[in-house]
Amino acid sequence: MLSISHTTRYRYDRPVRLGPHRLLLRPRDGHDLRVLKSSLRISPPARLHWHFDTFGNSVAHALFADPSDHLEVQSNLLIKQYERMPPLLHPDWPKASMPPDYDEDEQIDLAPFLAMEFPQEAAGLQAWLDAVFQDRPDATVVFLKALSAAIHNAFAYSRREERGTQSALTTIHRKMGSCRDFAFLFMESARLCGFAARFVTGYLHYDRGEVDDFVGGGSTHAWADVYVPEEGWIQFDPTNLIDDSTALVRVAVTRTPLQATPISGTYERGDSSFLGMDVSVNVREMSEDEHDAPFPSEPEASSLS
Numbered sequence: 001m002l003s004i005s006h007t008t009r010y011r012y013d014r015p016v017r018l019g020p021h022r023l024l025l026r027p028r029d030g031h032d033l034r035v036l037k038s039s040l041r042i043s044p045p046a047r048l049h050w051h052f053d054t055f056g057n058s059v060a061h062a063l064f065a066d067p068s069d070h071l072e073v074q075s076n077l078l079i080k081q082y083e084r085m086p087p088l089l090h091p092d093w094p095k096a097s098m099p100p101d102y103d104e105d106e107q108i109d110l111a112p113f114l115a116m117e118f119p120q121e122a123a124g125l126q127a128w129l130d131a132v133f134q135d136r137p138d139a140t141v142v143f144l145k146a147l148s149a150a151i152h153n154a155f156a157y158s159r160r161e162e163r164g165t166q167s168a169l170t171t172i173h174r175k176m177g178s179c180r181d182f183a184f185l186f187m188e189s190a191r192l193c194g195f196a197a198r199f200v201t202g203y204l205h206y207d208r209g210e211v212d213d214f215v216g217g218g219s220t221h222a223w224a225d226v227y228v229p230e231e232g233w234i235q236f237d238p239t240n241l242i243d244d245s246t247a248l249v250r251v252a253v254t255r256t257p258l259q260a261t262p263i264s265g266t267y268e269r270g271d272s273s274f275l276g277m278d279v280s281v282n283v284r285e286m287s288e289d290e291h292d293a294p295f296p297s298e299p300e301a302s303s304l305s
Contacts, residue, residue: 001036001080001286001287002077002078002079002081002205002249002283002286003077003078003284003285003286004075004077004079004249004281004282004283005074005076005077005280005281005282006025006075006076006203006220006262006280006281006282007073007074007278007279008073008074008263008279009071009072009073009277010070010071010276010277011070011274011278012068012070012273012274013275014069014272014273015068015069016067016069016269016270016272017064017267017268018044018064018067018068018071018265018266019064019265019267019268020061020062020265021046021061021062021064021071021265021266022059022060022061022062022263022264023040023059023061023062023073023263024057024059024252024261024262025040025060025075025251025262025263026038026058026060026075026251027058027077027079027202027250027251027252028057028058031082032081032082033079033080033081033082033249034081034082035077035078036079037076038075038076038077038078039075040060040073040074040076041072041074041076043068043070043072044064044066044067044068045066046062046063047062047063047065048060048061049061049063053259055198055252055253055254055255055259057251057252057253073263078286079249081246081249083246084244084245084246098136098138098143099193099194099195100196100227100228100229101229102227102229103229110196110227112255113197113198113255114191114195114196116188116191117184117188117256118169118188121169121188124172125169125172125192128169128172129189129193132150132154133146133150140228141228141234143193144190144195144226144228144234144236145236145243147186147189147190147236148236148237148241148243149241151182151185151186151238152182152239152241155171155172155176155177155182156176157177157178157179157182157239158177158178159178160177160181164258165180165184165257165258166181166184167184168184168185168188168189171185172185178222179221179223179237180199180201180222180257183200183222183223183224183237183238183239183257184199184257186224186238187224190224190226195226195227195228196226197224197227198225198233198253198254198255199222199224199255199256199257199259199260200222200223200224200225200235200250200252200253200260201220201222201251201252201254201260202221202222202248202251202252203220203221203249203251203281204221204240204248204283205246205247205248205283205285206247219280220251220262220279220281221237221239221248222239222257222260223237223238223239225253235250249283
């Protein structure tokens with residue numbers, strides 16, 4: 001079991017009136033992940049309305065009544081993960097070759113995830129792919145793993161604090177980026193090669209005693225999913241060169257990086273100044289004894305009727 005505490009705090013020099021905020025912080029249960037306990041603490045107090053978005057992600061809308069010089073959102077989760085089966089147990093399946101062979105229904109369902117977000121970058125991205133893959137693998141997962149490795153090895157990781165995600169060509173030209181930049185470069189490259197790909201946001205968990213070179217912990221993490229016929233969505237994290245691993249704790253999946261922003265909203269600025277934002281994420285394993293311990297309550301959030 002994993003205990004996850006994710007705290008985000010925004011600071012202002014004087015009380016401001018907060019507009020509606022969208023919170024994308026709670027994982028949705030699946031065959032590989034189960035949410036055992038969850039709580040959401042918000043200051044100043046907020047009223048919450050929960051719903052599912054177009055991707056099936058669990059979203060909370062927060063409404064505020066009182067002005068405040070800060071906004072603090074703390075999400076606490078207790079989850080249980082289940083081992084994922086290795087992809088392509090039978091690599092000789094007909095649909096395991098390049099390019100992917102989606103059937104008619106899959107092409108309709110996957111259409112939003114097949115189109116590049118910035119099609120004007122297709123020529124430049126194709127030139128980079130041609131230079132990297134002079135001898136391109138003809139097996140689906142072999143190629144995708146090689147693409148992840150190419151990004152991991154060619155670009156320097158940089159934890160960017162500014163909002164937004166670099167375009168694929170921007171990352172290539174700068175030769176550096178954050179986890180979300182690498183995930184987006186991987187997505188756009190996969191889509192250009194005919195794959196359906198989506199953006200994933202969540203957390204990174206690993207044993208610090210065994211792995212020294214993982215990056216992206218201590219905050220939210222980002223990677224990509226690719227849909228492979230007969231296998232479904234497979235995770236690829238070019239930042240840490242891992243795939244389909246329980247080290248990746250999924251929270252939400254979206255078509256674009258912007259749609260996966262964990263917390264978004266507005267405030268009436270007036271004469272106030274924004275002083276900054278602090279984010280901290282703590283992911284740790286819990287024993288069965290700790291599982292039975294009291295879990296943080298949520299006295300500062302209520303549901304809309």
